[in-house]
Amino acid sequence: MSYAAPVKDMLFVMKELADLERIAALPGFEDANLDTAQAVLDEAAKFNGEVLAPLNFEGDKNPSAWRDGEVTTTPGFKDAFRQFSDGGWQGVMHPVEYEGQGLPKLIATPCIEMLNAANMSFALCPLLTDGAIEALLTAGTDAQKQLYVPKLISGEWTGTMNLTEPQAGSDLAQVRTRAEPQGDGSYKLFGTKIFITYGEHDLAKNIVHLVLARTPDAPEGVKGISLFLVPKFNVNADGSLGDRNDVQCVSIEHKLGIKASPTAVLQYGDHGGAAGYLIGEENRGLEYMFIMMNAARFAVGMQGIAVADRAYQKAVAYAKERVQSRPADGSAKQPVTIIHHPDVRRMLATMRTLTEGARSLAYVAAAHSDLARHLPDEKARASHQAIYEFLVPIVKGWSTEMSIDVASLGVQMHGGMGYIEETGAAQYYRDARILTIYEGTTAIQANDLIGRKTMRDGGATAQALLAQIDQTIAALAEREGQPFASMHRHLSAGSLSLARTIEFVVAKVKSDPNAVFAGSVPYLKLAGIVLSGWQMARALLAASDKRAEDESFYSAKIATAQFFAEHVLSMAPGIEASIVSASGDQGILALREDQF
Template structure:
């Protein structure tokens, strides 16, 4: 069975040759982040991913997390791997130095995160959720909350969880009913049931810090009456030691299609008199804080999609090289060949590979902008970068996860009948990937956010700046006077035109015809993702062409980058015209149908 190997060369290509690391290492507090240090970090992370996490991926899926009387045990080997993870300092990688973190730029930590997810997405979810909880406390928690929880959460000694969903409140958090009553001593008593809580209960650490959405008495209805609370599994004594067990219990865990090793808990708060919690920030502003975390989490789920895609690709590629079946089409010899020789298998592999590389490059573009938005000395630069990040997060999340499902499914297909056999492992990637387009906001929610808050609201200004950058790359392709680059330029041009047309339609019609435009929101998100990915691969092709004409001694690597970009143009970018047409003319029928006639 093939295992995961971190794609270090490809990652370095994105970091160093697409120019991202240069931008980031020029920022305040990032001066040390030169290529050598980053290479060393990624190398070590790669070893941990393939040596420790990857071997637990299949056994974790098979065994799954288990619930017994309120306790949840993780699969064999999980606890040890988590200890090593914490000991290695991996949990603290991207956290603030003030609380023991290493303060790595997001650009670098995003690639490390891709490795955890490629190796073992069920494992990767635990630190991902912890980081979300850390951020909320860091940003809005009182000094007391910070001092009490952050050092141990940053180190990974304790984990965090995010408690949003309730049975009646999924995508619609306005429907949250959990409540919190102030006790007059600064604490609250929290009551309610939360579902779908990732790592809401487990045996990896002594304590779990739950971040919980609930309503205080007299709070307004809807999203404006939701507050955010810290509710630890065990209360923490003044000296930092663990105190009494809090009134939060894991009632059950879910039986899921995938990510079996990641416990998805139903948590009951306050069944025995009230769980003790502390307010984060101000009352009734919980949703706002949650959205800060949520944006980070959405980006991280996009990264999950990339990691899963990379792993599905590696497995399918290994099988395609190994499996001998049929003779070569168009050749005289009847000798049997490895299936990688078959044109349709090559198509599937390149469809997986090209999209994975496009998603990674795009995510790094966004991560770089996150670092700039956080650290750049110039306010306008920070604001522009933040606007770009806000615009792109739904694309990274929605497009990378929908791709991941399709890519994992292609991975199954390349295995033929063996792909359907669980022991092969390809099916697990599909089962695991299937959640990514759902949690932290479905693709529909991402698309609604994209067309509404991110495009219509600023009349398409942020997206216009991105399109201008894309046009710049198109120009460079044209200027290069190379037959492959010109070909890529043509399809990229086709994609940019489709994107512009679609954006104009959204800006012109969103306010007056929001339902109409919304029917096409997901097709538009796909269109945007495809063009943004094409822009990134076109940049890669420019670098590759330059290297080749400079006589690089890595010619095969750069040739592959050129072919990959060209494949993407001919197989993905060509879809954009149809997607724009769907957005523009595809709303009527869906809205005209009577509900009863579906």
């Protein structure tokens, strides 16, 4: 059940597709050269492989447990968290002035992938802490930043995001938690929050809850939501801990997977009110929450890639070891390891190409985020920011949807053994299943892709990406050989399908919103397939140029890209047909409620 981070693959994507060299030349990233990247990734691979990966199965067998309001994490987690913190891993991409390492998101991203591949349940704690840090850096006062951020980065404390309530899932307009001003600048909070990841645990001395709530005179709906900081233990001005605050963990959930990660029900204010502090301005809470949510959504996309890679590695190991049946082509008279069977090869190649495609797109997105934050030119920054924001719902939605399929293939690859929990393949199938749900379901991502990301600029960002794809298609046309021919054929067809779908979305969303939103998730998947396929095409071009330098490595990249073209990109026209069907939404909405 080991995990070996694919550092070489990661560096290939960073250098050849995400232009690490350019990122490293940005102002503020003077120390982030190729050597730094290599060193950080090697160190991360070592730590995650040796310390966290072995605890993953243990966390599934021996999950977090609740008793009398307190949560005990899996044996070994506490020590691992101390090592994680001491290693400075929480701070990789956070500012140096708050004790972070200030590295580009492009370097932090493979670290996040490794962390999640090694141990997704563990990784959720830092993931949420990242979100809290991001929100404080965006909207907190200087005093709040000074008081909280360094301790979150050092791992002394951890952070949470408190959005969901029993009646308010995806629809935050329904949030009812109350925040009453106390006259001294502080508030008292009252309400129930559910599904709070690491809402209670024993890994750190304090927990900094970021909580959506309403002040007494707030307007209805999402425009009346504010963001509050509620520490588990009150914090004195010097940063030392005071009394226990009035927030209690009343239970944790019994879940399908990520069992080591405690999912808490938190009760605020049952004993007079939980002391809370406004972050930023009143009624702008949703806006701040979206900042941390965008970061978290990207990170959840990385979780998909991570669990897919872990499932792939496990499947490969089994396929190379399990002996069963003679080969179909009669090339051996005795049973062979199953990796020699064509269907096993197809499953492994599918797992591999989906994972590499999603990884490539995500790392490229991370580079856009770095460019958007660090390029000197404002207009260039805005353009990269628009691309990054366009890609976030796709990275989140597509990487997680494919991760379920990949983890499922991982079970299938093991035959009957895959269904036995001791084998470990089933854990990835269970763990992956949350990823298309939390931090916004795939439908929510798809609505974001249509509404904020495609429509708001009239499709301009989408068109800009399509124009870049055309350049890649032109480059493919100049090369010879089957991999290029296959990729040219399927990327051309795929990008045409995506272009026509975007046209349909832009043209119809006002006049026939049901027709458009009925195809929202297929549109997201189509975009995921075509944009990942585009990155695989770029990888194909790069690998072909370098082939002589490292035949085995680059020929594998070429074969994996060709496989993506023929087996994944080839599905694009069918998805287009299902979105832009002759009948619009009638096929979906023709059935009345009572007919279901």
